[in-house]
Amino acid sequence: MNQAGVNEMMTAEEYLGSLVDGRSVYIYGEKVDDVTRHPAFRNSAYSMSRLYAALHDSATQDVMTDLDPEGYRTHRYFMPSRSAADLLKARDAIACWSRLTYGFMGRTPDYKAGFTATLKSDPHLYAPFHDNAISWYRKTARKVSFLTHVLVNPPVGRARNISDMRDIYLHVEKETDGGIIVRGAKMVATSAAIANATFVAQNSATHYQSGREEDFALCFILPMNAPNLKIMCRRSYEASALSPFDNPLSSRFDENDSVLIFDGVFVPWENVLIYRDIERAKSFYSASGFLNRYPLQSGTRLAVKMDFVCGLLAKMLESNGTDSFRGVRTRLADIVALRNLMWSLTESLCHDPEPRKDGSVVPRLEAAATVRYFGTQMMSQLKPVFNTILGGSPIMQVSSWLDMKNPEISPLIDCYFQGTDQEAGERLKLIKLLWDALGSEFGGRHELYEHNYAGNNEQVRLDMLRHCESSGVLTQCRSLVDQCMSDYSLEGWTQPGWQFDGKCQDRV
Numbered sequence: 001m002n003q004a005g006v007n008e009m010m011t012a013e014e015y016l017g018s019l020v021d022g023r024s025v026y027i028y029g030e031k032v033d034d035v036t037r038h039p040a041f042r043n044s045a046y047s048m049s050r051l052y053a054a055l056h057d058s059a060t061q062d063v064m065t066d067l068d069p070e071g072y073r074t075h076r077y078f079m080p081s082r083s084a085a086d087l088l089k090a091r092d093a094i095a096c097w098s099r100l101t102y103g104f105m106g107r108t109p110d111y112k113a114g115f116t117a118t119l120k121s122d123p124h125l126y127a128p129f130h131d132n133a134i135s136w137y138r139k140t141a142r143k144v145s146f147l148t149h150v151l152v153n154p155p156v157g158r159a160r161n162i163s164d165m166r167d168i169y170l171h172v173e174k175e176t177d178g179g180i181i182v183r184g185a186k187m188v189a190t191s192a193a194i195a196n197a198t199f200v201a202q203n204s205a206t207h208y209q210s211g212r213e214e215d216f217a218l219c220f221i222l223p224m225n226a227p228n229l230k231i232m233c234r235r236s237y238e239a240s241a242l243s244p245f246d247n248p249l250s251s252r253f254d255e256n257d258s259v260l261i262f263d264g265v266f267v268p269w270e271n272v273l274i275y276r277d278i279e280r281a282k283s284f285y286s287a288s289g290f291l292n293r294y295p296l297q298s299g300t301r302l303a304v305k306m307d308f309v310c311g312l313l314a315k316m317l318e319s320n321g322t323d324s325f326r327g328v329r330t331r332l333a334d335i336v337a338l339r340n341l342m343w344s345l346t347e348s349l350c351h352d353p354e355p356r357k358d359g360s361v362v363p364r365l366e367a368a369a370t371v372r373y374f375g376t377q378m379m380s381q382l383k384p385v386f387n388t389i390l391g392g393s394p395i396m397q398v399s400s401w402l403d404m405k406n407p408e409i410s411p412l413i414d415c416y417f418q419g420t421d422q423e424a425g426e427r428l429k430l431i432k433l434l435w436d437a438l439g440s441e442f443g444g445r446h447e448l449y450e451h452n453y454a455g456n457n458e459q460v461r462l463d464m465l466r467h468c469e470s471s472g473v474l475t476q477c478r479s480l481v482d483q484c485m486s487d488y489s490l491e492g493w494t495q496p497g498w499q500f501d502g503k504c505q506d507r508v
């Protein structure tokens with residue numbers, strides 16, 4: 001094997017070029033010709049392209065990439081890991097990419113690599129489509145393709161049977177020699193407008209009725225330019241950004257979430273992984289290793305974001321001149337503790353991993369479920385602290401950068417908008433950044449994302465509990481209590497050593 005391996009990873013330019021493929025993206029009443037030039041998407045697409053540049057940059061290539069078992073250079077998380085050390089290196093690659101977006105792009109291509117790498121480890125989970133699994137592993141690893149995913153049925157008729165929702169929920173409409181035709185809608189595909197393909201399945205909480213609902217038990221991968229696939233975008237925060245000074249994050253890291261409408265979409269057989277198979281459709285999440293693997297990406301990305309958030313908070317407190325107050329410092333400590341917790345969890349995901357049949361390893365599910373649990377709560381825990389110790393300071397802003405360029409008022413701004421030992425321009429720059437991160441519509445969407453991206457809040461908890469029950473963790477916890485209770489009885493200690501003379505001590 002060539003030491004350098006074969007390098008087919010997309011460059012930044014190739015990635016941007018791959019998005020100009022005739023996809024049907026709709027926003028503001030129009031179909032978008034080219035997302036790489038459109039004001040609603042162009043900066044976010046460019047931010048994503050910088051990740052591809054990092055794969056080829058000699059300063060970051062070693063951290064980011066390695067050769068996969070077939071001799072192709074790829075991102076470290078796009079291939080199965082063989083050891084705890086491999087997982088740690090993959091964690092560092094994920095962190096390296098995340099820092100390029102300060103943790104504000106959650107669905108970078110390494111997220112779905114949490115799944116696609118597993119296609120190589122156990123393709124037989126997708127029998128009789130196991131060749132498709134291997135083929136999609138190769139395609140995604142070699143190019144470092146950007147896959148998003150869409151798993152959730154629209155929030156309508158949730159208490160009804162799936163089959164009663166056939167007019168809305170995604171299902172197979174027709175089978176042909178070449179593949180299947182699917183129809184229905186799915187929510188929401190983050191970054192679909194700037195991804196290469198989407199993975200489509202039902203989420204793990206879906207209840208199917210055997211014999212009636214096989215048409216819904218599907219799993220396939222679809223290029224974003226598939227005919228009749230409509231990508232319906234929400235409002236763009238990038239398009240509504242005033243300037244880099246006013247919206248330094250939302251103007252370039254807006255992962256537009258879209259509803260996908262499959263309006264009679266043809267899916268060729270080679271893109272199908274599960275077809276009308278309820279058992280496989282229900283079980284592949286836990287069986288594939290995706291549930292073990294994706295929290296390494298999402299936890300590491302969140303840890304980077306928490307670094308950023310801690311920095312923001314510390315700088316704002318300094319600017320306000322409240323950074324030495326004892327009570328304020330204790331609340332900053334609360335946020336630093338959350339940051340430390342998330343980084344520690346990423347370490348525990350890598351150490352002592354679970355072996356797979358093919359000799360690869362994945363993070364232990366117990367640790368993965370814990371990242372999912374704490375990760376989804378972190379932003380909600382953070383906001384009250386900001387609201388409390390920053391008081392009203394984040395709202396003391398000028399309306400836009402134009403006020404600072406207006407000679408009539410700029411001297412007044414320079415005087416009255418100063419921070420503690422800080423010029424007004426620097427303080428306002430910091431406040432605008434803080435507001436974009438946490439107070440803006442972009443910030444609100446981020447809070448909702450962190451809370452929900454891993455499933456609804458009850459599912460996150462119940463999945464973790466179910467795992468701890470089935471893996472024996474709760475049995476072990478119970479037996480520790482049993483052991484303690486077996487040390488004594490009504491008659492006294494059952495073990496030698498401790499003293500009891502048969503009297504009630506305080507009546508001696």
Ligand SMILES: Cc1cc2nc3c(=O)[nH]c(=O)nc-3n(C[C@H](O)[C@H](O)[C@H](O)COP(=O)(O)OP(=O)(O)OC[C@H]3O[C@@H](n4cnc5c(N)ncnc54)[C@H](O)[C@@H]3O)c2cc1C
Binds near residue numbers: 151152257
């Ligand atoms: C910003 C953002 C980005 C997202 N990106 C993606 C993406 O890229 N791909 C993707 O697939 N999804 C994505 N999602 C969707 C996300 O996966 C779902 O929102 C999440 O799984 C929660 O599901 P839900 O919204 O359907 O809520 P529900 O499951 O409807 O839950 C809402 C409430 O109803 C309760 N509930 C639901 N069902 C039951 C039941 N059977 N019995 C009792 N109570 C019940 C829940 O406990 C919860 O309290 C995104 C969401 C957001 C907010």
